[in-house]
Amino acid sequence: MKIAVVGGTHGNEFTGVEVCKALEKSQQSYKNEYRTFIANPMAHLKKLRYVDSDLNRAYSKTSSPLGNEKERSDFLKAEIIGKFDFLIDLHTTTSNMGSTLILTDTNPKTLNAACFIKQNFPHYKLIFAASGDDPYYTTNLTKAGLTVEVGPIANNIVKASLVLDNLDIVRALLNYDFQTEFNYAEFEVYSEIDKISYPEKEGYYIHPDLEGKDFEILKTGDPIFIDACKNTINFEYAGHELVYPMFINEAAYLEKNIAFEICEKIKLSEVLGS
C-alpha cells in the first residue's frame, strides 16, 4: 500500500503540518510506503484557511478552484491520483469535537482503517459524510482515505497533545495491514444529515446550552439560538426527533452562515450502499 499523508490543506490548521514535518524528520520506515504533502504552503505562510478558494472543495468535476488553489489542486492531482492507494488528510476544528475520523467513501479499505483506529484508539469518533457522486474532498484523490478532524483548537496555533495524538494514529495506519477485516455492525458512526444555518434575522448566537456540546443529544424543542434580548429559537427538524450536533460554532463555517451540523448515530454497516 502507498499512503499519502496530507497536512495543511487548510493553511491555518497547523497540526497536520507539524505531523508531516515530524514524519519527515524521523525517517522511520513502516509496513506501508508513504509520502507527506504540505498541501497549501502559501495559505500556511499567510496563516489563512485558503488564499483564493477552499482547497478541500477543489476535486470534483464541477469544482472550479481559483488562483493559488487551482495551482495547488492541479499539483496534488498530478502527484497523487493513480499513484497512492490511501490518503490521510489532517485537519483541525475550533469546535469541541474531540478526535474524529471523517469517512467520505465506503471503500472497504476506508471502513477497515476506520475500524482499526476505533479499536486501538477508542477516543476517536467515526463520522460518515458521503460526498455524493461527484466527490470534492482531498480524500477523494484516492479510492480510499480518511479525514482526521481534531479539536477544539484555535486556528494558527499548535497543541502538542493534538500533534502527538495525530502522530499516533498516522503511524498506526502506516503500519496497518489493510487486509484485516472487521464486522462493521459492531462499530457506531455519526452519519451527517444536514447543516443548520443561523437564523435569517440578525443578532442570534449559538445558545449557551448548546455551546461545546458536540455529539451530545439534541432533541426537538431544545434551545439552539439566543439573541441579546434572550429571545430563543428551539430545535426542530422534520423527520428527526433526536440528533447529534457537531462542528458547533466552527470558525470556518461562519462565512457560509453555518451554525452547526446534525448527525444520526447508526451502525457502520448501514452506510454501505449510501
Ligand SMILES: [Zn+2]
Ligand atoms: Zn480543515
